[in-house]
Amino acid sequence: MGSHFLPAQVKKMDTLVFQPMFGDSTLVLSTYSYKLNDKDSIQFDVLKFYISGIEFLNKGKPVWKEENSFHLIDASQEKTMSVILKRSSSIICDQIKFNIGIDSTINVSGAMGGDLDPTKGMYWTWQSGYINFKLEGISNVCKSKNQEFQYHVGGYESPFNAFQTVTLDCKRSNKIEIDIKELLSGIDLSKQDHIMSPSAEAVVLAQKISKTFSVQAQ
Amino acid sequence: MKNKISIFILIPVLLSAFMQMKMRLFETPANWPKPQYDFSKNPLTEEKIELGRALFYDPILSKNNTISCASCHSQYTAFTHVDHALSHGIEDRIGTRNSPALMNLAWQKIFMWDGAINHLDVQALGPISNHLEMDEKIENVVAKLQSSKIYPQLFLEAFGDSVITGQHTLKAISQFMLTLVSKDSKYDSVMRKQAAFSSQETNGYKLFQKNCGNCHKEPLFTNGEFENNGLTVDTLLNDYGRVSISKDPNDSLKFKVPTLRNVEFSMPYMHDGRFKKLKQVLDHYTDGVQTSKTLSPHLQQQIKLTSNEKVDLIAFMLTLTDKKFLFDQNYSYPKHILLSSRKK
Numbered sequence: 250m251g252s253h254f255l256p257a258q259v260k261k262m263d264t265l266v267f268q269p270m271f272g273d274s275t276l277v278l279s280t281y282s283y284k285l286n287d288k289d290s291i292q293f294d295v296l297k298f299y300i301s302g303i304e305f306l307n308k309g310k311p312v313w314k315e316e317n318s319f320h321l322i323d324a325s326q327e328k329t330m331s332v333i334l335k336r337s338s339s340i341i342c343d344q345i346k347f348n349i350g351i352d353s354t355i356n357v358s359g360a361m362g363g364d365l366d367p368t369k370g371m372y373w374t375w376q377s378g379y380i381n382f383k384l385e386g387i388s389n390v391c392k393s394k395n396q397e398f399q400y401h402v403g404g405y406e407s408p409f410n411a412f413q414t415v416t417l418d419c420k421r422s423n424k425i426e427i428d429i430k431e432l433l434s435g436i437d438l439s440k441q442d443h444i445m446s447p448s449a450e451a452v453v454l455a456q457k458i459s460k461t462f463s464v465q466a467q
Numbered sequence: 468m469k470n471k472i473s474i475f476i477l478i479p480v481l482l483s484a485f486m487q488m489k490m491r492l493f494e495t496p497a498n499w500p501k502p503q504y505d506f507s508k509n510p511l512t513e514e515k516i517e518l519g520r521a522l523f524y525d526p527i528l529s530k531n532n533t534i535s536c537a538s539c540h541s542q543y544t545a546f547t548h549v550d551h552a553l554s555h556g557i558e559d560r561i562g563t564r565n566s567p568a569l570m571n572l573a574w575q576k577i578f579m580w581d582g583a584i585n586h587l588d589v590q591a592l593g594p595i596s597n598h599l600e601m602d603e604k605i606e607n608v609v610a611k612l613q614s615s616k617i618y619p620q621l622f623l624e625a626f627g628d629s630v631i632t633g634q635h636t637l638k639a640i641s642q643f644m645l646t647l648v649s650k651d652s653k654y655d656s657v658m659r660k661q662a663a664f665s666s667q668e669t670n671g672y673k674l675f676q677k678n679c680g681n682c683h684k685e686p687l688f689t690n691g692e693f694e695n696n697g698l699t700v701d702t703l704l705n706d707y708g709r710v711s712i713s714k715d716p717n718d719s720l721k722f723k724v725p726t727l728r729n730v731e732f733s734m735p736y737m738h739d740g741r742f743k744k745l746k747q748v749l750d751h752y753t754d755g756v757q758t759s760k761t762l763s764p765h766l767q768q769q770i771k772l773t774s775n776e777k778v779d780l781i782a783f784m785l786t787l788t789d790k791k792f793l794f795d796q797n798y799s800y801p802k803h804i805l806l807s808s809r810k811k
Contacts, residue, residue: 359508359588360637367592368606368633374596376712377585409714448714 350381404447671783
């Protein structure tokens with residue numbers, strides 16, 4: 250009981266893990282098929298997204314902020330799912346804050362390097378701008394060619410700004426889950442099998458994406 | 468003691484020599500606006516410019532190694548694709564627009580006829596990946612460059628790193644494009660009071676300032692804006708320009724105002740290259756402008772020009788030809804890089 254009221258002190262929390270899930274299962278790309286319901290199934294080929302501007306808060310005030318905070322999380326490369334934070338000592342915090350995607354300043358600043366390099370497949374070539382979130386796969390529900398679906402969510406300019414900020418309670422855990430099953434429960438795959446450019450639909454999807462992140466209590 | 472003194476003398480001498488070298492890489496001509504490009508994020512060096520020049524002329528950027536930037540942007544035509552209304556790319560696929568002339572790009576804030584590209588550094592990604600142009604992925608370009616005989620060394624010299632990245636590739640191409648400055652036309656000499664217009668050119672200049680100068684604003688001869696200049700829609704292309712990017716109906720039929728510098732050599736004209744001659748362009752502005760909701764405010768009143776006035780106006784437009792730019796050896800095919808070591 251008493252421990253319940255202690256501040257959520259995170260000791261040596263120098264790694265954040267972003268774990269894609271499908272409901273209660275860990276999401277695995279390509280080889281694995283998941284059930285949407287009794288008769289429909291789905292398989293994922295690509296899941297990549299940017300996490301930027303990682304910050305820790307205590308009682309609403311920032312206590313630590315990562316410099317040059319841009320991370321491409323790629324479900325096909327497990328090491329990208331662990332983000333190592335360069336913090337020397339433990340800090341007291343009760344919330345973590347981060348962005349899904351890349352802010353407008355970076356979007357208009359030309360060719361970037363590292364995780365932001367255009368060779369990472371997360372930059373639109375025909376119209377400048379980063380893809381904040383990419384999800385691709387196949388499902389028998391889709392009416393498209395080869396039953397494919399492709400969501401490339403991005404856009405940095407009003408009214409189609411898809412950049413999202415998420416604030417979560419820390420819960421003494423360094424594991425952040427993103428539940429794709431929950432995301433898909435808000436999408437009709439038979440009607441909307443692709444989003445490929447900045448648009449009102451992309452903004453709606455970006456908002457849904459931001460709600461599927463949660464800190465998993467250990 | 469003596470050594471110390473000579474060092475004190477030497478440092479300012481070296482510094483000023485260094486500054487002069489830097490100056491020569493890029494200069495803003497007197498009375499021109501400040502460039503849009505932020506050079507502090509990509510400071511010019513001779514090595515990077517030369518690397519960018521090699522990349523600009525190397526078909527390695529295309530899927531089957533046949534098309535280079537220069538294929539559609541050749542120097543002698545002010546870096547555009549002469550003879551083709553719509554520029555063609557890989558395997559003779561025909562594009563949907565007339566390739567723009569390339570010059571004074573440091574002053575340009577947004578790229579492509581519809582402004583799809585927001586920064587010079589990422590401009591090259593458009594044609595590289597366009598199915599009708601080079602049909603290649605930047606990832607593959609980087610892999611091809613990395614395994615080539617010449618590029619790892621050139622990147623090492625330019626960036627201090629032989630590991631090639633998309634960022635370095637694009638920044639090098641930007642560096643070369645930034646050096647494409649056209650500032651030595653007869654018009655420029657007249658402005659610098661080193662030459663004088665003929666009476667015909669003088670009259671043409673007056674007509675230009677009255678009728679054309681709002682959009683084709685001096686000294687860059689573009690206001691950098693998107694305007695609907697009253698062209699009829701080509702029903703095969705159905706190209707509505709800026710609106711396809713901004714999704715704002717007020718941008719329907721608007722295209723970026725092109726510079727008129729070197730216009731003598733950058734035919735054909737308009738986004739779809741529908742006019743081959745300057746006379747046709749002027750005829751459009753006097754008699755062909757289609758009224759619509761988004762028509763440029765500068766064209767609301769009909770432009771009236773007699774046929775003699777059109778001749779004078781064209782005489783002025785020819786003073787925008789910059790032979791020094793069109794034939795500058797620093798901009799030409801870099802034989803010393805692409806031919807010497809490549810075939811070995």
